[in-house]
Amino acid sequence: MIDRLTAALRRSRADYTEIRVERTWSTAVTFRGRRLESVTASEDQGGFVRALSRGAGWGVASFTSLERLEAMVSRAHDLSRAVHVETPIRLADVAPQRADALLDLDGDVRGVSLAEKKRLLEAYNGAMLAVSDRIVDTLASYRDEVSEYWFVNSDGTGLHELRPEVTLSGTAVARRDGTIEKGLESVGLRRGWNSVQDGIAGFRTAAERAVRLLDAPTVKGGTYPVILDPELAGVFIHEAFGHLSEADFVYENPQARAMMTLGRRFGKPLLHVGDNGAAPGLRGTLPFDDEGTPTQDTPLITEGILVGRLHSRETAATMGERPTGNARAVSFRHAPIVRMTNTYIGKGRGTFADLIGDVKLGVYACSAFGGQTLLENFSFTAAYGHMIRDGQVAELVKDVVLAGNLFQTLDRIDHIAGDFRWNQMGGGCGKGGQYPLPVTEGAPHVRIEEALVGGDVPA
Amino acid sequence: MIDRLLEQARRRADGGADALWRRVERTSVAFEWGRLKGAGVTEETGVSLRVRHGGRVGVAGTTAADASLDHLIARALASADLGEAVDLAFPPRAPLPSVPTYFDRAGEASLDDLIRMGRGLLDGLARDGCRVNVAVERETAETRVANSAGAASHYRSTALAVSADVWRIAGDDVLVLGDACEGADVPSDAALQAIVRSVNTRLDRALTVVSPPEGSLPVVFTPAGLAALLLPVTQALSGKAVLQGISPLGGKVGQAAVFDAAFSLRDDPTCAGRPASRPSDDECVPSRVTPLVERGVVRRFIYDLETAARAKTQSTGHGQRGIFGKPVPGYTNLILASQPDSSNVGAQHAAPLPLGGGLVRDIQDGLLVDELIGVGQGNVIGGAFSHPVALAYRIERGEITGRVKEAAVAGNVYELWKRVGGFGSDARWTGSRYAPSVLLQGVSVARR
Numbered sequence: 001m002i003d004r005l006t007a008a009l010r011r012s013r014a015d016y017t018e019i020r021v022e023r024t025w026s027t028a029v030t031f032r033g034r035r036l037e038s039v040t041a042s043e044d045q046g047g048f049v050r051a052l053s054r055g056a057g058w059g060v061a062s063f064t065s066l067e068r069l070e071a072m073v074s075r076a077h078d079l080s081r082a083v084h085v086e087t088p089i090r091l092a093d094v095a096p097q098r099a100d101a102l103l104d105l106d107g108d109v110r111g112v113s114l115a116e117k118k119r120l121l122e123a124y125n126g127a128m129l130a131v132s133d134r135i136v137d138t139l140a141s142y143r144d145e146v147s148e149y150w151f152v153n154s155d156g157t158g159l160h161e162l163r164p165e166v167t168l169s170g171t172a173v174a175r176r177d178g179t180i181e182k183g184l185e186s187v188g189l190r191r192g193w194n195s196v197q198d199g200i201a202g203f204r205t206a207a208e209r210a211v212r213l214l215d216a217p218t219v220k221g222g223t224y225p226v227i228l229d230p231e232l233a234g235v236f237i238h239e240a241f242g243h244l245s246e247a248d249f250v251y252e253n254p255q256a257r258a259m260m261t262l263g264r265r266f267g268k269p270l271l272h273v274g275d276n277g278a279a280p281g282l283r284g285t286l287p288f289d290d291e292g293t294p295t296q297d298t299p300l301i302t303e304g305i306l307v308g309r310l311h312s313r314e315t316a317a318t319m320g321e322r323p324t325g326n327a328r329a330v331s332f333r334h335a336p337i338v339r340m341t342n343t344y345i346g347k348g349r350g351t352f353a354d355l356i357g358d359v360k361l362g363v364y365a366c367s368a369f370g371g372q373t374l375l376e377n378f379s380f381t382a383a384y385g386h387m388i389r390d391g392q393v394a395e396l397v398k399d400v401v402l403a404g405n406l407f408q409t410l411d412r413i414d415h416i417a418g419d420f421r422w423n424q425m426g427g428g429c430g431k432g433g434q435y436p437l438p439v440t441e442g443a444p445h446v447r448i449e450e451a452l453v454g455g456d457v458p459a
Numbered sequence: 460m461i462d463r464l465l466e467q468a469r470r471r472a473d474g475g476a477d478a479l480w481r482r483v484e485r486t487s488v489a490f491e492w493g494r495l496k497g498a499g500v501t502e503e504t505g506v507s508l509r510v511r512h513g514g515r516v517g518v519a520g521t522t523a524a525d526a527s528l529d530h531l532i533a534r535a536l537a538s539a540d541l542g543e544a545v546d547l548a549f550p551p552r553a554p555l556p557s558v559p560t561y562f563d564r565a566g567e568a569s570l571d572d573l574i575r576m577g578r579g580l581l582d583g584l585a586r587d588g589c590r591v592n593v594a595v596e597r598e599t600a601e602t603r604v605a606n607s608a609g610a611a612s613h614y615r616s617t618a619l620a621v622s623a624d625v626w627r628i629a630g631d632d633v634l635v636l637g638d639a640c641e642g643a644d645v646p647s648d649a650a651l652q653a654i655v656r657s658v659n660t661r662l663d664r665a666l667t668v669v670s671p672p673e674g675s676l677p678v679v680f681t682p683a684g685l686a687a688l689l690l691p692v693t694q695a696l697s698g699k700a701v702l703q704g705i706s707p708l709g710g711k712v713g714q715a716a717v718f719d720a721a722f723s724l725r726d727d728p729t730c731a732g733r734p735a736s737r738p739s740d741d742e743c744v745p746s747r748v749t750p751l752v753e754r755g756v757v758r759r760f761i762y763d764l765e766t767a768a769r770a771k772t773q774s775t776g777h778g779q780r781g782i783f784g785k786p787v788p789g790y791t792n793l794i795l796a797s798q799p800d801s802s803n804v805g806a807q808h809a810a811p812l813p814l815g816g817g818l819v820r821d822i823q824d825g826l827l828v829d830e831l832i833g834v835g836q837g838n839v840i841g842g843a844f845s846h847p848v849a850l851a852y853r854i855e856r857g858e859i860t861g862r863v864k865e866a867a868v869a870g871n872v873y874e875l876w877k878r879v880g881g882f883g884s885d886a887r888w889t890g891s892r893y894a895p896s897v898l899l900q901g902v903s904v905a906r907r
Contacts, residue, residue, distance in 0.1 A: 023523075028784075032703065039541045041534045042783040043521045046503070058497030064504050064522040072502075079498040082570055086494065118541050137703050173705060180705065180841050221905070252492040253590050255628035333501065370836030374849045375633035377864075379833035401833070403847040403867060403907060407631055452907045454845045454867055 002160060005152045008069050014051035014059070014077040016091060018153035020290060021047040021066070022332045025110055026145035029117050031125040033137050039114050046332040051076035052091070057083030062333050092316035092323045094293045096156030101287045105164045107193035109144040117142055120196070121168075124203045128172040131207035134214065137173040140203070142166075143426075144193070157292035164192045165283070165438060167426035168199055172207035176214050181398065183210030184369065184383055188426035188438065190283045209384060212396055219385055219397040219453055225362035226402065226451040227355055230421045232382055234441025235368040237273055238343045238429070240378040240406045241266075245275075245300045245308075246326070246338040246431075247315035264306045267410045272346030273301040275310055277325050283424055284341035284439040288325065291336055295325035312338050330434040337432055344442035348416025355415050355447045362388035363453050365400050379403045401454040415447035461603050464508060468532050469607040472539070474511030475549050477606035479741050479780055481505060487596040488573045490581055498570055505782030510535045511549075515542040516765065520782040547768045549606035555738040555745045558614075558729050562644035565617035566599050573597060576651065580623045583655035589627045589662075592637075596620045602737070610743035617643050618734035621651065625658055632668075634862075636661050636829075636850055641890065643732045660814060661829065661850070664862065669853045671866035671906050677825040677880060678868060678902040679815045679854070682889045684828040685897060687844055689795070691872045692724070694840045696751050697788050698762040702770050705840060707873060711757050718755040719879040723799040725750045726761065728776065728791035735791040735891045742778035742786055749775045753799040763788045795894035797882050816883020816896040820857040826904055827852040827859060828868060845869035847907065869903045 005019045023045040030037040046064040049072050053059075059080030061072040125140035144166040151159040170185040183206035189195050228236060243249070250256040277295030279285055288294055291313050300308050311319075312327035315338055327336035356362065367383035385400035386393045420442060428436025461480045468476035485501040507520040508531055517539025519531050573595045584591045598618040605611040624637030638654045640646050680688060692708075700706035711717050728746035730736050739745050742764045750758045762770065763778035763786045779789035813819075815827050831846035847867045852859045876899075883896030 026783075036541065036543045038518065038785050039538045040518050040520070040784065041538065042519065043523050043526060044783070045523045057495055058499075060497060060499035061501070062499070063502045065502070065524040067524065068502065072500075075500060079500065079570070083488075083495055083498050083574075085496070089496075114537055114541055137705055175705075178707075180838060182838060248491075252494070253626065253628070255588065255590070256626070259628055259631060259633075333503070335497075335499070369838075370833070372833045372836065374830075374832050375635065376631055377832060377847060377849065379836070379847050381833065381837040399837075399843075399845070401837075401845050403832070405865075454847075454869070454905070454907070 001150050002152060002158050005150060006158065008073050009152055009154055011070065012051060012073050012077060012154065014053050014080055016052040016154055017073065018050050018151070018291070019047065019073070020332055021150045022147055024145050024147040026143065027109070027114060027117060028141065028143040029121045031121055031138065031140045034129065036118065039118055041114065047072065048329070048332040049073050049076040050335060051080045052089060053077065053080045055085065055088060056080045057085045057089065059083065060335050089314060090317040091313040094155070094313060094323055097288060097292050097294065098158050099287060100160045102162045103164060103190065105146065105162065106191040106195055108146065109164065109166060109193050110146055112193050124168065124170060124200055127200050127204045128170055128207035131204060132174070132211045134174045134176060134211050135172050135207050136175040139171040141169050151290070151292055153292055159288055159292060161287070163190070163286070165190055166192060166196055168196055169426045170203045170206055172210045174210035174214050179214055181210045181213035183207055184367070186426040187424060188283045189424055190285060190438065213384060213398045216396040216398045218399045219363060221454050223450055223452055225359050226448045226453065227362060227364045227388065228446045228448070229364070229366040230419070230443045230445060231367045231423045232365050232380065233345055233443035233446040234423050235371050236380060237345050237443060238340060238439065238441045239371045239373045241273060241410065242275065242340045242343045243373065245310055247309045247311045247319060248338040250309070251315040251318045260306065260309070262306055262308070265304055266301050266306050267304040267413055269303045270348055270416050271301055271304045271410065271413055273344065274299045274346065275326070275340050275343045277341030279342045282342045282422060282440040289327045289336065290329045291327040293323045293325040293327065295341060298324045310338050310340065312336060328437060330437050334434050337434065339431065339437055340429065340439050342422070342440040342442065345416065345444065345446060347418055347420035347444055349418050352417055352419060352445045355417050355445055356388050356393065357391045359388045360390060363400060364388050364393055365402060373406070376406045378406060402451055403454050404452050409448060409451060412449045412451065413446055414449040417445040420444040461506070461605055464506065464528050464531070465605055465607055467528055468508060468510055471532055471536060472510035472512040474514065475607035476508060476510045477549050477604070477742060478506060478508045480603045481600060481782070483598060483600045485596060485598045486570060486573065487594065488570065488577055490577050490593040492590045492592065493581060493585070495574065506531070507780055507782050508532065508535045509785060510539050511547060512536055512539045514544040515539045516545050516547055517542050518785040522782060545765055545768055547765055549608040550610050550743055552609040552611070553745050555612055556729055556747070558736050558738045558746060559731060560614050560616035560643060560737055562617045564645045565597060565619045565643065568597055568619070568645055576621055579651055580621065580654060584623055584625055584658055588629065589625050591623060591625050593623045604739065604741055604743050606743050612739035612743055614738055616737065619645055621646055621654070623654060623658060625662060627662070634665055636665070641734055641888070643734050643736065664814065664852055664859050665850070667861035668864055669861035671863035672824050672826060672853060672904055673906050674904060675901045676904050677822050677898060677900050678904065679818045679825070679827045679896050679898050681815065681827065681829045681896050682885065682887050682894045684830060685894055687831050687834045687846060688872050688875065689892065690835060691839050691842045692876070693790060693793065696760050698760040698766045698770055699788050700840060701760050702766060707840065707842060708757055713756060716755060716877070717757055718752055718876045720755040721797045721879045721882065722752055722755050722876055723796050724752040725794050725799065726790050726792065727794055730792045733792050733891065740776045740778040741780040742774065744774045744776035744778060746776055750799055761788045761790065791891065793892045795892070814859060816885030818881050818883045818896055818898045819854050819859060822854045823856060825854040826863065826866070826868070827854055831868065842872040844872060865907050867905045867907055869905065875899045875902060
C-alpha cells in the first residue's frame with residue numbers, strides 16, 4: 001500500500017501533498033435493560049488527500065472508493081489552486097519519518113467471536129441490573145476496532161500502523177416515583193480484548209451509586225471550597241483550559257494571541273499542566289500525529305505560568321514555534337486540526353486528607369456527566385458529590401453543577417495532591433465537527449479555594 | 460446493487476431484509492479568521508443491510524466498494540444470530556408523497572459560487588476588533604432504500620449550509636456569536652442579509668455589559684435560545700424513551716393541560732426546501748406530518764419500525780439510519796407554533812428582527828436568552844435544568860439595555876411550558892427547528 005500511495009504522491013503537481021488511508025474493522029454490542037439492542041460488525045475504509053500549492057490555500061479530498069485515489073490527488077491539487085490566499089500558508093519543518101509501528105494488539109479483537117463479546121457485556125449489564133429492583137433501565141455498550149493506517153507525504157514520510165481500541169460504557173438508571181437518577185461507568189483503552197476482562201466492579205458501583213442518589217439531597221447552591229476528584233479535574237483541565245492552548249485558536253487572531261501570551265500567569269506556582277501524546281499505554285497516545293510529526297510531552301503551564309501551546313505544522317510556522325505532534329483527524333473523512341492527546345494537571349504534594357483537612361464546609365465534586373466551555377466560561381456537571389464538613393467527607397449530594405470563569409478558577413486552585421491518576425474513559429473529544437477523538441485526561445485531587453456550585457438555584 | 464443485495468439476502472434470511480444505499484458528495488469552503496483558507500470535497504458511498512432470520516434482526520454495514528455482497532449478508536446473519544426476537548415486518552410498497560428534495564441551483568453551484576457567498580458574509584460582518592469565521596458547504600446525495608416486501612424509495616437531494624461566527628476578544632472578555640442558514644436550495648440574497656443583520660444586531664447590543672437581574676423573572680428565549688427548553692420535550696416524545704419507561708410524557712397522551720394551550724409541536728418531513736425533508740424515511744415508510752402536541756395535549760410519539768413493533772403500534776416514519784448502526788427514531792423538521800396547523804412555514808430564514816419578536820416591550824425587568832452553556836448535560840429528560848448564560852441580554856422597562864455575563868437560569872421545563880407568556884413574531888428556522896421567540900414566566904435567574 002505504501003508503494004501505491006508513494007506512486008500517487010509522485011504524480012501530484014502540488015508543492016506539498018499528503019495521503020492518508022485507513023481501513024477499520026469494528027464490532028459493537030449494546031444492551032438496553034435486559035434486552036440486547038444490537039450486535040454489529042462493520043468495515044469502514046477510505047482515503048484523504050491534502051495538497052498545497054504556492055500562493056494558494058489547502059485543497060482537500062476524502063473518499064471511500066480507493067480506485068479514486070489518483071483522481072482525488074489531482075482533485076485536491078485543483079481545489080488548492082482555486083483558492084487564492086493573500087498570505088502564503090507555510091508548514092514548519094519536520095524531519096521525514098519512516099515507521100512500521102504495529103502497536104501491541106493485546107488480544108486482537110478480530111479473533112474474538114461476536115458471541116463472546118455479547119457474553120462479556122451481558123455479564124457487565126447483568127451486574128448493574130442485579131444491584132436493586134430500583135434499577136429500571138440500563139444502557140451498556142461494548143465497542144472495539146482495529147484500524148490499519150497508512151500515511152505518506154511529499155517530504156518523504158511513510159508510516160504504517162495498526163491501531164487497536166476498545167471501549168466499554170454503562171449507564172444505570174434508578175427510579176423511585178418521579179425521581180430518576182443515573183450512574184455512569186466508562187472505560188476506553190488503546191488496547192485489545194485482554195484489557196477489558198476485569199471491568200465488572202465498575203459497572204456494579206455505577207448502579208449502586210444511581211440507587212443511593214435517589215435518597216441524596218440536591219446540593220444547596222452557593223460558593224464553596226470545592227475539591228475535584230482526579231476524573232473531574234481531568235475533564236476540567238481538558239475542557240476549560242486545554243482548548244485555549246490549541247494554537248489554531250490564537251495563531252491568526254491577534255486579540256486571542258494577546259490573551260494567551262506566553263509568560264502570562266494563569267495560576268499559583270503549584271500549577272503544572274501539559275499534554276503528552278507519547279505517554280505509554282494511553283488512549284490518546286500514538287507515535288505520530290496525522291501530519292507525520294512525532295508526538296511528545298508538551299508543557300503548557302509551568303509553576304503557574306503559560307509556557308507552551310499545541311501545534312500543527314501550519315500553526316507552528318505561523319507563530320515561529322515548533323510543531324508538537326498535535327495535528328489529529330478523527331478519521332479519513334477529515335483534515336487534521338490541532339487537538340489534545342493526553343492532557344494532565346501535574347502531580348502535587350500530600351494526600352486527599354490534606355486537601356480537606358482545613359475545610360469547614362465544602363463540596364467534593366466527583367466524576368463528570370458532562371462539561372461545556374464557551375471560551376472563558378465553563379459549566380460542568382459532576383456525576384455526584386459529597387459535602388465536606390469539618391475536614392471530613394460527609395453526605396452524598398446530587399445535581400452538582402460547577403460554573404465559572406476559567407481565569408478566576410485556575411487562579412483559585414490552591415492545593416494539588418500527590419495522588420495523580422490517568423482516567424481512561426470512553427467517549428472522546430469533539431471539535432470542528434470531528435468526534436469522538438480518543439483522548440485521555442489525568443490529574444490528582446485538586447482544590448479550588450472558592451467556586452460557584454449551582455444545582456439548586458434559589459428563585 | 461441494492462436490488463441484487465436484497466435478492467441474495469432474501470434467499471438466506473427467512474424473515475426478509477431491507478437495505479439503504481447512500482452516496483454523498485460534499486464541497487466546502489472555509490474562511491478562517493477572515494481569510495479564505497481552503498476548499499474540500501468528499502465522496503462517500505456506503506450500504507447498510509438489515510436481515511430478519513429466525514425471528515431475530517441483524518445489521519451490517521460497509522463503505523468498502525470492493526466488499527462482497529456475500530460477506531455483508533453473512534455478517535448481518537451473524538448479527539441476527541445473536542440478536543433478540545422482534546416481531547418486525549417490513550412495510551409493503553405504498554405511494555410516497557412528492558417532496559422536492561433536489562434543487563438544480565444548489566446541485567450545480569460551482570466552487571466560485573460558494574466562495575462568493577462566503578465573501579459576501581465576510582464583508583457584511585467585518586468590523587474592527589473582531590474576527591470572522593465563515594463556512595459554506597454544499598451536499599448532494601442519492602439515497603435508495605428498499606425491502607424484500609417490495610417497497611422502495613429513491614431520491615436525490617441537495618443541501619446548502621452557510622454559517623458565520625464573529626469573535627470579539629477584549630482583554631479577558633470573549634464574545635462569540637454567530638448564525639447559520641441551511642436549506643435544500645441556494646440561500647437567497649435576503650436570507651444571507653438576514654444572517655448579517657442578525658449577527659450585527661446582537662453584537663451591537665452586546666457591547667455594553669450590564670449587571671444581571673435576579674429572582675423569578677419573565678425570560679424571553681429566542682429561537683436559538685429555546686434549545687434547552689425543547690430538548691427534554693423531544694427526548695420525552697420519542698417512542699423509544701416511552702418504551703423504556705423513562706419518558707415523563709409516557710401515558711399522558713390525550714390528557715389536558717400537560718402543556719399550555721398555546722403550545723403545539725409537530726414534525727413535518729414534507730416541508731418544502733428543507734434539507735431534512737424526504738419522501739420516505741430510511742425504512743421505506745412514507746413521509747407524513749406527525750402531530751406531537753396539539754394545543755397543549757400530547758398526541759403522538761415518534762417511532763421507527765423496531766420501536767413500533769416492540770410498542771405494538773405503527774411506525775410514524777421516523778426511522779433514521781447511518782451506514783453502520785441499526786435504524787433509530789429521529790425527528791426531521793420540528794415546528795413549534797401556537798396553532799397545530801399554522802401553515803405559513805417558510806423555507807428560508809425569516810428576518811430575525813426585532814430581537815425577541817416584539818415580546819420585550821411589555822417586560823419591566825427580565826432577561827432575553829440567546830444561548831446557554833451546557834445544554835444536553837446531565838439528566839435532560841427529567842426536565843430540570845440549570846445553565847449559565849453564554850449570550851443573554853437584560854431587559855429593563857421594555858428595552859434591551861445590554862449583555863449580562865455572570866448569570867444562570869434554572870427551572871423545570873414541564874412547569875415552564877404550562878405558562879407560556881407569549882409567542883414572538885420572529886419565527887424562523889434554526890437548524891431543523893422552526894420556532895419563534897417565546898416568553899416564559901417565573902424562570903429562576905441567579906447572579907454568579
